[in-house]
Amino acid sequence: MHTIAHAAGVSGRPFEAPVLLKEGTRLLEPNVYRTLVEGQPAVVKDYSRYRRTLLAPLARLLVRREARALRRLRGWTHAPMLLGIVGGLSLAMEFVPGEPLGSRRSVGEDTFRQLRAAVAHLHAAGFTHNDLHPANVMVSGDRVVLLDFASALRVPRWLRNAPVLRELRRSDLANALKIEQRMTGRAPGGFVSQVLADPRWVTSVRDGWKRFYRGFKASFGQ
Ligand SMILES: Nc1ncnc2c1ncn2[C@@H]1O[C@H](COP(=O)(O)OP(=O)(O)O)[C@@H](O)[C@H]1O
Ligand SMILES: [Mg+2]
Known part of the structure; x- marks a missing residue:
């Protein structure tokens, strides 16, 4: 690409x-x-x-x-x-001037703190991002900006505690923590390991979705 x-x-x-x-x-x-x-x-x-x-x-x-x-x-x-x-x-x-998190060599602690706080704020506002990875996080001076809300979901308050929504929030948080872990080389502590582990039902749903997406792409792809 x-x-x-x-x-x-x-x-x-x-x-x-x-x-x-x-x-x-x-x-x-x-x-x-x-x-x-x-x-x-x-x-x-x-x-x-x-x-x-x-x-x-x-x-x-x-x-x-x-x-x-x-x-x-x-x-x-x-x-x-x-x-x-x-x-x-x-x-x-x-246009947010800066560098995607993934292409930065050294990243300060404050960037990760902002990233975690941004994810928490997004969730408190009823959103899940659903596509957090280093290319979708821009570092612009002191400002951390989440990009690419194409997959984001906002649900009404009464639905926010549904298991699937809790899982989407867990997955956002896990992605943010994985970025941090990969870039700092820090081993995750006990709580973080729990957040990072995918529940088994999630793995099956995700595999099913991948199979569906591959089939869809084979029928409609360029
Ligand atoms: N508002 C923005 N300011 C600066 N760069 C951006 C902005 N939006 C996107 N980009 C750059 O373009 C890339 C692709 O945009 P993105 O929204 O992630 O599209 P896609 O859905 O194809 O991944 C991003 O990874 C980032 O490098
Ligand atoms: Mg993107």
């Missing part, structure tokens, strides 16, 4: 021409560009290659879902600010 995302935020680069940050190669993955929107550096997640295809409604749904999540999180320092939906199949948001 071609990615020049780590070049984003290099000072002194002109922002005028759209710069491809990530090319969408897999099914329903957007092309991600850095560009200017009303004179401001912005990031556009663009699904327009699905226009006039069978998958266009799904692509529109992904755009709308991510926009809705970012709209609800507007003003929160740990999410990029939504700029809007363009033509139904593209989502524009604030």
Whole structure:
């Protein structure tokens, strides 16, 4: 996969021409560009290659879902600010200058503390992120920003204690802790090990989903 995302935020680069940050190669993955929107550096997640295809409604749904999540999180320092939906199949948001957590060599303790606090805050607000990995966490100076809310879920308060929701929260937390563990080399303590362990039913559901996704991709993939 071609990615020049780590070049984003290099000072002194002109922002005028759209710069491809990530090319969408897999099914329903957007092309991600850095560009200017009303004179401001912005990031556009663009699904327009699905226009006039069978998958266009799904692509529109992904755009709308991510926009809705970012709209609800507007003003929160740990999410990029939504700029809007363009033509139904593209989502524009604030460009966050910096480096994805995964491409940083040394990461301070405060970054991990912010990451844990951001996940806790997201959960308290009724969201699960569902796709936390080092490329979806941007470090911008002192600010840690969660990216990629395409898979995020927000559920009404009465549903929040359902086992599947508890599992999604556990899985977010486990992903944040795994990033920290991988980058620091620290062995997890007793409580952390418990959080990191996948319950057996989760492994079976996940395997089932992977089989379904492979079948879906074989039928509709490019
Ligand atoms: N608001 C943003 N500011 C800066 N870089 C971003 C922003 N959004 C995305 N990126 C960069 O583009 C990459 C892909 O965006 P992402 O939203 O994760 O798309 P995908 O759903 O294809 O993974 C990210 O890993 C990050 O490097
Ligand atoms: Mg991503």
